[in-house]
Amino acid sequence: MTSVHILPVTCKSALSRTGIPGHRYCLNPYTGCQHACIYCYAPVVLRFSPVSSSWGTRVHAKTNIAEALEREVSRKRDPIGPVMLGSVTDAYQPCEADLGLTRRCLEVLSECPGTGISILTKSPLVLRDVDVLRKWLPAERVHPGSLSVGFTVTVPDDTTATAFEPGAPPPSRRLEAARVLAREGIPVWIFVAPLLPGVGDTREALERLLTEVAEAGVRTVMFDRLNPYARAVSAVRAVYKARFTHALPDLDLYLRDPRRYCAAKDAIVKSLAGKLDIEIGVV
């Protein structure tokens, strides 16, 4: 197992402006991510940070982020709107279990009127904070979109997922966590991202995944394509060469003409989603 260095750092501000649709701010309690997904493009976004070159093995924990957030929200005159928690990291990566920085930020935001929260994670650790998330439920009833938790699941099979997301909890545990949150009445969705050509986007893989999603009581699924950043593509290709050689032609087809390749896959997704009564979207 690769050792991970968690380094405490301090931050000047907690909220960052974001272009993510529906959000003005995002919040990342950590720089770097222990989940170490090989297709992750956050190291490209954070290319000037020291964590970029050691993605997955070095994480900076912003130990004062909750205090910085508290100061910031008290100064803002306009409502902050929904805050995206974890845009270039997973706010529920393993070190959060001990450090609790994400939880403390949630507590601050939950006391701030007019502030929503969107979480995207690969970890069932988010269940620890259900008591805080419940505080948004009254606002969610009046203003839908005030609260959402998304789980990223790229493939339904746990062993296959390990090849692409070596540090993340298996997809079966993510779907189990989604089931628990859905039962709690917390709006949950599944993010199939990236769709891995010939591995995650075969009819069999998609049918299994969407069936398991529907069985978990989740009705909304979003999809996103593999981002063709050179660094991500070369890491994905290396895994294909080692473990999924049968899918290499699909990867090449996709990279040559993504639009044409995805049109064929969209048709499969639409027909499966219709059968399972799932609402789909594309980021």
Ligand code: SF4
């Ligand atoms: S969980 Fe998200 S941020 Fe973390 S390594 Fe994977 S893709 Fe990157």
